[in-house]
Amino acid sequence: MTRPALPASSAERVSRSWWRSNQRRLAPWLFLAPGMIMFAVYVIIPIFQSMWISFYDWDGLGEKIWIGLDNYRELLDDDAFYTSLKNNVIWLVLYLLAIPAGLMIAIFLNQNVWGMRLYKSLFFFPFVISQVVVGLMFSWFYAPDFGLFYRLIELLTGQGIAVLADERYVTYGIIAAGLWPQIAYVMILYLTGLNNVAPDQVEAARLDGARGWRMLWYVILPQLRPATFIAVVVTVIGALRSFDLVSIMTDGGPYGSSRVLSFYMYEQALSEYGYRMGYGAAIAVVLFAIMMVFISGFIWKMWRDEAER
Known part of the structure; x- marks a missing residue:
């Protein structure tokens, strides 16, 4: 036996009543929906597509051949x-100095103090510079014959070092260039965090005799x-x-000694030397797995520390 249809006015009242009773629960999801859809389309789905492509031999245009x-x-x-992987490990260890x-x-x-806004602007400056500009600046800084770094080393030791042309130093020279804006970024994050430090806790710690490193370690860093x-x-x-x-x-040189996994992936998948989309996707999957191991480990540690508090 079917229920009789409600009049239009009654149906509208029921709909409004249902929305009012569920508004608080549904409203956050409605605001999050556009961002979640964009994240799924441009991040989650491409991750699984990369994993799927890594099982094929494919040049990006022709027919895919399954190779497992x-x-x-x-x-x-x-x-x-392995050279790219080793360089990524060096990048990771030294980058944490930021x-x-x-x-x-x-x-x-x-x-x-007087002039602090000027100091903040100077330290903030590297963060707003494009990575392309940073790379060009440090390329000139390291340049043989006229680069400032080359001239300083030549003045101190009698012989300059062509950092970007030497397999022993090239990776460290590029990392130094990357650390300059990265330190500025981390500085901004901590400046924001310091503005939220509870002043009453700092004052209480001072009354208890906390100073210097003890204040930093036991009062500031936990916040x-x-x-x-x-x-x-x-x-x-x-x-x-x-x-x-x-x-x-x-460009990965000299002789490929400065390659990292992301650059090697590009070389294999998209440059004129490769067009091996499947092989490039396999490198991307390995890079993603390494990234998730580090980030997941840190998230787990943060969660465990919060649970113990």
Whole structure:
């Protein structure tokens, strides 16, 4: 036996009543929906597409040929892949220096002294510069014969060093260029966090005799955990996706010694040397897995620390 249809006015009242009773629960999801859809379309779906493409031999235009795990097996015997992986590890270790450096600068700038706005502008300046400009500036800085760094080393030791042309130093030279804006970014995160530090806790710690490192370690840093979490995540991601500076400053040279995984992926998948979309996708999957291991580990540690409090 079917229920009789409600009159139009009654149906409208029921609809309005249902919306009012569920408005608080549904409104946040309606605001989040556009961002979640964009994130799914441009991040989540491409991740799974990359994983799927990594099982094929494909030039990006022709027919895909299923080869299973052959791309991953080839990676295990690829010396260029291991060079790129080693350079990424060096990038990751040295890039983390941006966190304590940014914290120290933020503490210095979080003072009310004359001229502090000028100092903040100078330290903020590297963050607003394009990575292309940073790469060109440091390329000139390291340039043989006329670069400032080359001239200084020549003045001190009698012989200059062509950093970007030497396999021993090229990766460290590019990392130094990347650290300059990254430290500025971390500094901004910590400056924001320092503005939210509870002054009553600082005053109470001073009354108890806390000064210097004790104040920083036991009072300031625990309140900066959200800023530290964001700083670590963006620094790890920045170190592992370090493509632009490598491309601008050395194009992977000399002799491929400055390659990183993101640049090697580009070389194999999209440059004139490759057009191997499947192999490039396999490199991307490995890079994504490494990134997720580090970030997931740090998220788990943060969650465990919060649960123990």
